Amino acid sequence: MKSFIRKLNTALNRYRLGGVKSLWRLLRMTCLPTRLSFEAMNNAVISHLSEKEIDLVRGKKLSEGVRHVIAHSVEGDIAEFGTMSGISAVALATALNTMKEDFIWDKGRNNERILWLFDSFEGLPEARFEVDASSPHVSTGLWEKGAFVDLSPERLTSIVSKYLTNSDIKVVKGWFKDTVPLIPSETKFALLHIDGDLYESAIDVLDNLFARNMISAGAMVYFDDWNSNVASPDMGERRAWNEVVEKYQIRFSDMGSYGIASSHRFLVHGYMSL
Template sequence: MRRCSSTTTPSIRWGPTPTPQARSFPCCFTCRATAGSRSTAPRSMCRGSRASPARAGRITCSMASSAWRRCRSCRTRCSPSSRPTTPSTASSRSRTPASAVISCSTTCASSRAVSACSPRRMRTELIDQVAAQVCGFEKDYEPLRARRRLIYEGLSQGVQYVLNNGVDGDIAEFGTAIGFSAYTIARGMAIYRQAYAERIAQFGMRPKTLHLFDSFQGLPRPDDAVDLHSPYVQAGVWQEGTYKALTEEELTALCASVYDADKVLTYGGWFADTLPRIRPETRFAMLHLDCDLYKSTIEVLDHVFSGKRIADGCVVFFDDWNTNRCSPLLGQRRAWRETVEKHGVKFSDCGDYAILGHKFVVHAA
């Protein structure tokens, strides 16, 4: 802090006065910070203070700004970055309006008592609490990981439902991509057959086989008239070769690492070619259709329902049910509606799972 050049103004010192009888020091007419007071602002606030020619006995802070606000009680100036305030005009050097008065970051006791229950402060604290909760949720949030966790929970619950209810038959997935859902189902089959061993014995269920269908070349060319109207196809999200990932050998090894290798069957090729390879006596207790396109979905549904391959109580998962902006004229929604009408399917709607999925339980005629 520089000393004031005026001979009538005493030297400015920050800190306590030397003796109780010391004369009072002048104050800055902008920030009201009295030199020599313990409650004044830091030294850097009034760097370059000078004597005010307009007001004798007062000084002006070169660092002072109209955006600063005073503490209601101790008159200490507070940075606008530390507290949200309403800006005032640059010409306002007089007493700050009551609506603009806030508490400083080093709040004095009287200021704290005045503003602790003010509506504005209560609203600010409520906003801070909500923001802290949301930020806490987002701390470890990854959209793709969160979606896959929901898929994992949905499919795992499907396996538990099948075993707990004694639904006879195998489990099949149509469309495997990177193998995440196939691995989830295989692991669930291994874990829950032990957890539900007593129930399995009571129902006399035979060991279940996992059937995995995929072209291992990605999606086919979307040339069906219905698929050509899909927003996903028009935007290029679903196109020939999309979702090509694991090979047939890699998928088999992945699932066999957690489930019996002789109970994992893979079918490589287009559905129209691989569906006839299913053994005639095979029935399904759970289906997971992750084949995206209408044409692929209707091929699977038409085959399993016309061939009487659905067991009573079979749960059917549609991974792409809520795609295509949930239009009933496109994708898996249309394929399911046409299948129900064609084959007279009786079912229970069990609601959504994950973000885009939906599930049904099919009942015997």
């Protein structure tokens, strides 16, 4: 009986806030089977990616991560490190916007989440560490200095703002080693999408955020290039993750790939910050 009253009050509050349209969103997200609620959100993501060259499964998996952290009250913002063409940023922005609208009815839930987009906007940095310089992708020239430069900060903002309001977007220009330490210490992150390719780029992000206790319990961490460089645990994102797992005693669940062979994701349960 109490559960029914709570649901009825929630529905009435949703109707007062946004009318019939908002009430339908509530019914869609809470009364329909989970498969259908996922489908509703993923369809929104796909509709915005339909003209992009992206594996739609990957876009959907990113959107599911956004749904997870919002639906399960994981504290913090969404961040992408390495934006290139803005395709995955569009998936994150679309999912974030959809979920923020659909969960505004839930009293006490904080939906004021920011999408942070970090990039040098100069392509890859020069490989300074031996672990990167000796890796197959760097030594063959695939990951050379300046590779993968694409959008300007202004162009990225213009693209993403079609799917999310400007007040919810922060585009940060510069190398991760310089920009990540400048993130305000009170900031928390619920989802990270790391796509900087190099070990140095990944460790610059992970080490700084874990050291400052900025990654929330329940957060999702996505790695775009997990299996690059012959999937060696001694190189790239694999090495960076293994190092911070040991250093900060991270407790996590392995959530598997998210759509392409090179990718992988984890769910963080807890860790020891410095």
